[in-house]
Amino acid sequence: MGRAERKRPATLRTIAQSAGVDISTVSRVLNGSPEDAARAASRETADAIREWAARLDYRPNPHAKSLRTQRSNLVGVLVPRLSDVVLATIYEGIEDAAAGHGLATFVMNSHDRPAEQRARTELALSRRVDGLILGDAHHDGEFTGELAERRVPFVLVSRHAGEHPSVTCDDYLGGRLVAEHFLELGHRRAGVIAGEPFASTGIDRTAGFADRYRAEGLEVATVHSGFDTAGGHRAAERLLTETGPTAIFAVNDFAAIGALGAVRDAGLRPGIDVAVAGFNDTPLAAELPVPLTSVRSPMHEMGRRALELLITVLNGQSPESERLAPELFVRASTAR
Amino acid sequence: MGRAERKRPATLRTIAQSAGVDISTVSRVLNGSPEDAARAASRETADAIREWAARLDYRPNPHAKSLRTQRSNLVGVLVPRLSDVVLATIYEGIEDAAAGHGLATFVMNSHDRPAEQRARTELALSRRVDGLILGDAHHDGEFTGELAERRVPFVLVSRHAGEHPSVTCDDYLGGRLVAEHFLELGHRRAGVIAGEPFASTGIDRTAGFADRYRAEGLEVATVHSGFDTAGGHRAAERLLTETGPTAIFAVNDFAAIGALGAVRDAGLRPGIDVAVAGFNDTPLAAELPVPLTSVRSPMHEMGRRALELLITVLNGQSPESERLAPELFVRASTAR
DNA sequence: CTGAAAGCGCTTACAG
């Protein structure tokens, strides 16, 4: 019945005894740099050690290593919600890059609530992460400012705040691309579903869009909303009844899907009577019944780059922030 | 320029020196059970110790603790893809429950590929997890069988395999609920988009659906597909041209969304000419332009329960598997 | 090339 005891994993000591050498030699051969290893033992001794390690299925104990080296090789990641596919994909990029560097990551939800951001960060710190990647920075920069003051190594991803190192999409440019597309189609009365006011993504996308319209002497109507379908639906309803735009830019695909529904509910045809564009080009966008025009942001790549950026921070440097290029994909929702 | 040195965190030793007591007393007061703490020091000593701990912002070093106790309080979670909102939501449930038990979790993608399942599992084991939660079990039970043989503590979530402890939705019942709904609407020619053949979710949902039709003397057409929109689109196309069903059950909301598109592309009206139902009731379902009928599975709760189940396994027990109840939400996509 | 020793920060029998 009850589970049998799992046998204790091999340690440096086990191997040292088997191979008849000192534990420190084993450490250098198995876990040291190649130069260390070469200098630590003769070819034969080293081979014998490696042979034993393989036979005993040795794996270095990370807790012992961390305790000794004062480095956990752990990175904590904060996101608003992991069930948001945008953040999940960014996290996948972080994870990929981390694995390539021998780093482990763990991710936590903050729900964009300052109290949870703080609590989760303290949790990560108490787990002795080497650094943090924040995907939930608020534009006011309050919390990130505190962290910087405490000398906690961190970088931002997806959103920027203050002067802290970040990897983002060039959201301003992305918004402008949509505006240009709309203007080419002849839409002179446009609305923006601008997302949450504390996220630089929504702020920049909206600004890029509105500035381009303003350059034509046109003002755009703006409504804030949650980054989700229901929020987009409500925002589009307001836009439709209050200002009657012929084109709507939602700064997020999910909000755009909600807008699509609101357009239809108003008895209008998306893509024909009212153009709708989103942002991020999530996998769903192209597959919707009315395929959605969207600005693709390199989510996976942003995650990868953020991890690389954190590594430079951990090396004591102060790296430049990066802004990755967006790309517009035109589909039936802005067909006319 | 360069970041200032972060000051070393307080340790038991720091506190012991400040409070003028032995380090072991501090340990018992701060990290021991309440009884230990009570027995270890007088009220005043204990209070003094706690005061110092607070003042010095003491946080136990988890690596030292894990090294000493041979318990990491770490749980590894494997999922096919975190960017699948179903698995992301389940993981959120796991995370929530884990936090409540003082456990930390980390999650990895296996992409449903056996080689990656193995590699990620070894990685988790080398990080000395206390146990694993697998959200990517394959129905053949090959890999899970190996793990059980090695006495690795684990539970399954979302999918079941073999006799291993699992927390799933009652997928068979979920499939039957859809069949009953379709039959009530008078659909006698139905098709199923059955998902991947290695996932118990798709298998059970399909079986529950088909068995109910069979009880009426009716056979259903079945096509396998990926659990994504593109796969659902292709599968629906095949179904539509080959057998011309009046109702399609996709075992996954994303596949259902693809089916919605295929129906429309075929010049048919979803919900009027062809009924379409999905599974999981992801947040999008209710918000689609044509709201999607779907079977809600308690994703978050499944995650929570899986973590609880793992804890009983870690306590050496052999718990019963759990099947949570699904619930059908009828919407416009099966309006007639 | 190889070893002996100290120490990272904890917990926990053992002793009083």
Add this chain to the structure above:
DNA sequence: CTGAAAGCGCTTACAG
């Protein structure tokens, strides 16, 4: 009630 000691599994100066 409190302390002294051993040890978890590593790494890394130091010495030869």
